[in-house]
Amino acid sequence: MRLFLNKTSPYARMARIVMLEKGLVDQVELCWCDPWSDDEQLLRENPAGRIPTLVTDNGTALSESILIAMFLNDQQLNPALIPDSTKEQVLYLAGLGQGLMDASFTTVISRKYLNEEANNSILSQRRGRAIHRILDRLESCIDGYAEAEQITLGDISVAVALEYLIFRLPELYLGNKYPGLEAWRSGITQRASFLHTVFA
Ligand SMILES: N[C@@H](CCC(=O)N[C@@H](CS)C(=O)NCC(=O)O)C(=O)O
Structure with missing residues (x-):
């Protein structure tokens, strides 16, 4: 998986923390970008041009921090972030x-x-x-x-x-x-x- 993010977005930080808490670090490549300067790679994946964007192993680009968090949570049972x-x-x-x-x-x-x-x-x-x-x-x-x-x-x-x-x-x-x-x-x-x- 690839996660588009920067260091000031609260939404991207939430997705990254979920990734860390779930122990998925080795499965997610971090793609640092500036969403405010129309980053080409980001726009190719997500026409909204917003971060976080998570590209899954199937190549599906997920957006919206809460949806990404739920998707990452479902990648493995434990720890359950939504018990x-x-x-x-x-x-x-x-x-x-x-x-x-x-x-x-x-x-x-x-x-x-x-x-x-x-x-x-x-x-x-x-x-x-x-x-x-x-x-x-x-x-x-x-x-x-x-x-x-x-x-x-x-x-x-x-x-x-x-x-x-x-x-x-x-x-x-x-x-x-x-x-x-x-x-x-x-x-x-x-x-x-x-x-x-x-x-x-
Ligand atoms: N509702 C979205 C908000 C995402 C968002 O607004 N991200 C900002 C960075 S904090 C962004 O990428 N803005 C670029 C733009 O709107 O062009 C989420 O939860 O992921």
């Missing part, structure tokens, strides 16, 4: 994580590419409020981190979204306002899969 016994909770958390990622990423991209007016638009304000609501919700529902516990796709999605927020919009993440979440984040991001994939 049957906790599936609903895992998908719930993964949804919150993807929501946080989307709201944060869209904010970053519109600050980069759009003008001041667009950045103060109703849509942009809605995204800001969504970020705060999701953080509040996570603070009230995230459990403590225990290293021995099996990590899930929900954990990965939420932790990557928080890392991205801290990387790009640190003023929106005040760890002291979310002490439970912050303790959880600082524990889970000590895993090798997170340490090997820090944003750069």
